[in-house]
Amino acid sequence: QVQLVESGGGLVQAGGSLRLSCVASGRTYGAYSAYSMGWFRQAPGQEREIVAAISWSGGRTYFADSVRGRFTISRDNAKNTVYLQMNSLKSEDTAVYSCAASRVVLATTSSKYDYWGQGTQVTVSS
Numbered sequence: 001q002v003q004l005v006e007s008g009g010g011l012v013q014a015g016g017s018l019r020l021s022c023v024a025s026g027r028t029y030g031a032y033s034a035y036s037m038g039w040f041r042q043a044p045g046q047e048r049e050i051v052a053a054i055s056w057s058g059g060r061t062y063f064a065d066s067v068r069g070r071f072t073i074s075r076d077n078a079k080n081t082v083y084l085q086m087n088s089l090k091s092e093d094t095a096v097y098s099c100a101a102s103r104v105v106l107a108t109t110s111s112k113y114d115y116w117g118q119g120t121q122v123t124v125s126s
Helices: 029-034
Strands: 002-007 010-013 018-026 036-042 049-054 061-063 071-076 081-086 095-102 120-125
Touching: 002 095, 018 036, 018 095, 018 120, 036 071, 036 081, 049 071, 049 081, 061 071, 081 095
Parallel strands: 010 120
Antiparallel strands: 002 018, 018 081, 036 049, 036 095, 049 061, 071 081, 095 120
16 A cells, blocks of 8 residues: 655645645565556536646656646656645635656556545645
């Protein structure tokens, strides 16, 4: 099992920035680097959507159209951590953000992810 714990959420004004972190631990601690990692978000009354994903090496990334150019994703396998840097935040970015781990290379659908964190709330005030 892989446990994922997110942090870094909070309240920010539109145009501001936040950096989310997701730390992995568990029985597959040593194999964390074999997983692609993704960030998803879910706003009230809406379906969960992928925000960004990163391959195990960090060499390949994916971004949803709505965040491309504003968000970046990175990972530090030595720290078992994946980051989501969010810049130029908009009110429509308000959601619970969750990280997830997948054995599928650069998976972009939630069904391909095996492990999930509890999520962290991001609220952008306009």
